[in-house]
Amino acid sequence: MSRPVRSSNLRLFLAGGLLVAVGLAMLVSGFASSAPDGLNKVAEDHGFAANAREHLFENGPLAGYAVKGVNGDRLSTGLSGLIGVLVTFGLGMALFALIRVMRSGRDRSEPTRAP
């Protein structure tokens, strides 16, 4: 009896968590500090910031956390955040589903557990 309840709770938890992530990436990201981060500041202060080369995908459609062609900084950043969260979630789910398959394959091939 308790198993289905728990798994639906898990689904609810995942949905809630994803909603929080989407909200942070879409809405709160527009208020983030645009000052250089710790490493970039150190690089600026100590003369090696200029050694950074342009990123190969500098002109990509999402480069720099902005959606190309979308005007308005907050909207553009928020949309890029939404896309990033969904892509990361999808990729993460796929990776860990694969890992779980690896695990169940191992369990079947090595029936060493005590009966």
Place this chain on the structure above:
Amino acid sequence: MHIPDGFVNAPTSLAAGAVAAGGVGVSLRRAAQTLQERQAPLAGLVAAYIFAVQMLNFPVAAGTSGHLLGGALAAILVGPWAGALCVSVVLLVQALLFADGGLSALGLNIVNMALVTAWGGYAIFLLLRRALPATRTSVTVSAGVAAGISVVLASLAFVVEYAIGGTGGASVGTVLAAMVGVHTLIGIGEGIITALTVGVVLRVRPDLVYGAADLQAPLVVGPQPGQMVRR
């Protein structure tokens, strides 16, 4: 703390790429052995959450910001092996889609922000847990402190890479002092965000927190949700 192309020379970046590949390989194998069934989807969520919170740069000092790295947080929620993989996925997405973190520096960034923070952070977390009583509050406090220290460890990892193959003219000592100084401040932010997140998950679904598995009461037949945990 994403290293762009050019801060560290090619041989060092390549060597870090090999270390990163090895670390990810070990993590894959170990995660396959240890990851609980219900923690697999949680790990996907953790990756997405870290991506989101990494966008939220907070000011730490005049003209400087920092953001969550998330390795320690991921390790405490889903274990050090799956945790390192969560951050690696985030770094991969950031480098390929968002031009954040150089492609040649991906290995360096995985070493610093995924492996060092997840494994180093989790080791510190375990030490703190051993020293503190077995309560949820201890888990939350240990998570925050370990996460804060993990940021300093990550900055030290960069200093090592800079010492080996840095392209800048500044002395290693200068870079060391500057990196540790600013990342101690960023670590405070990391600690607060990590403690808050772990605290919320502990309240909602304590059974999902890998680093608090020992707090679970032994399973009895047909437990109801909410009766799972005493404390």
